[in-house]
């Protein structure tokens with residue numbers, strides 16, 4: 001959580017300094033939820049994170065260099081400058097690379113799980129995340145229904161952070177609570193207060209375990225508030241102050257730190273030391289990537305096919 | 317005798333037999349055998365590998381992409397090409413970009429029962445190949461013969477990229493061959509369906525047969541029409557097209573899709589830019605009319621190119 005927060009704050013400052021091409025999208029306030037998912041998954045599981053899942057990506061095993069390289073467009077990154085920011089992954093390792101189209105990753109994870117079933121693998125879980133707004137897509141509906149029909153071990157984490165870009169929930173859906181949809185799909189539903197790390201670890205952990213044990217798709221609806229703009233270009237002035245001051249507006253990271261201190265599981269000095277070493281780790285990653293080459297149009301293949309012989313040479 | 321449709325079934329049976337990574341997913345493809353019976357008995361012969369899908373084209377294609385990431389080679393049957401539009405996003409934005417973005421190939425085959433038949437109307441008749449061809453990262457096949465339906469479908473499944481297999485519904489039952497082929501031209505190579513020296517028709521899929529009938533008609537008038545069957549429209553075998561135009565000096569590109577852009581426009585553009593000097597007359601195109609596809613056979617028969625309209629366009633071109 002802390003590493004995700006420090007890394008993203010650094011990326012935001014690089015963005016403000018004009019050192020990043022494209023946008024920067026933070027998971028600020030969503031780290032407890034996302035990290036809980038990443039920590040509940042195992043090697044060999046499938047994970048398709050979305051925009052606000054830096055914490056989950058790290059917990060699932062992403063090296064921070066991959067994040068920094070993708071944001072900064074290093075030729076050495078997993079996407080080699082072909083894709084930026086949150087659009088990254090290593091599908092061969094079960095870490096799928098999202099496309100922008102909201103809702104699209106859910107059915108892709110379903111397919112990954114169908115393949116694992118064909119191969120006779122047992123105890124595998126596939127997880128993906130979406131926002132409140134993304135639940136309004138047709139893709140969301142098709143995929144969750146498919147997962148239910150096939151009884152797949154899917155965990156679908158819905159981060160209800162109250163806004164889809166600027167659109168509040170009452171313009172996005174009309175049901176009382178998104179978790180009520182679970183019964184309509186024939187999947188198990190869970191609710192969690194995502195400002196509370198303990199609750200996230202507990203509820204998300206349970207959902208992952210139930211999927212693993214063969215209880216079919218699990219839908220977790222988490223309530224929280226987006227503590228940043230949609231992206232760093234957005235001041236989010238449309239979020240009412242009263243909401244920020246309410247329980248939902250609490251910062252899960254600050255709350256988790258206070259809990260650790262209260263329980264004396266960490267001393268203030270140790271926390272400061274940990275934060276300092278994480279900041280140094282992030283600074284070093286950025287310094288490393290800043291020395292790396294950018295992609296070179298002259299050495300690009302400019303071929304989209306895995307079978308170059310089938311490329312339409314007239315288009316080359 | 318084997319029909320075009322049976323060849324498609326046989327190719328799928330062979331793919332399922334030869335490769336444990338292959339499975340079939342689509343609406344009604346299981347016990348029922350598919351809306352056109354292209355998967356007849358396959359669910360029985362290959363238990364657990366021919367799965368009925370909910371009416372969810374986006375999720376059908378999306379799940380095939382996920383399975384391909386994990387090493388499977390899914391065949392997705394879209395019930396009619398027209399209904400691929402709800403799955404468009406996964407095809408053009410996801411399947412087509414996956415390898416380029418991640419270096420993980422996406423070997424999915426999406427079967428699109430395409431083209432018009434009498435009485436099918438605006439939403440069960442479309443030819444979508446030109447729309448999809450605009451997107452990089454896809455291979456698009458348009459078999460015109462029983463032999464190609466069989467061999468190209470087998471090749472489609474073996475290709476490491478997403479393939480849209482545009483099988484023509486009009487040919488399903490109309491077209492018959494003695495048996496299944498033992499050898500075939502590779503994907504990406506066009507075929508001279510009929511040699512000639514006066515004018516070239518470049519076409520594909522069901523229109524190959526309209527062009528062949530028109531060529532027969534014109535042979536009675538003393539003209540020798542060369543018919544080029546593209547077989548694959550992405551990639552297009554531009555060399556074979558140019559070589560034919562070099563022989564005849566005249567080009568008519570015929571397609572069943574709509575006239576704005578598309579395959580025929582692409583063929584004309586290529587010949588104009590690479591082979592203008594080969595032409596003795598302006599290159600011409602013949603496509604469907606620029607309206608939705610009508611239901612009534614009288615209207616439908618006029619909406620799409622047919623042997624008489626191809627013949628008329630050829631006579632016009634030969635007079636130039």
Ligand SMILES: Cc1ncc(C[n+]2csc(CCOP(=O)(O)OP(=O)(O)O)c2C)c(N)n1
Pocket residue numbers: 051052100101102130131132133134135137159161163164165226230
């Ligand atoms: C299909 C689709 N339509 C529109 C967009 C543009 N878009 C990107 S993020 C976003 C808002 C997403 O809101 P939500 O799902 O609630 O997630 P959050 O950003 O709040 O985490 C929109 C509209 C998109 N990516 N995909």
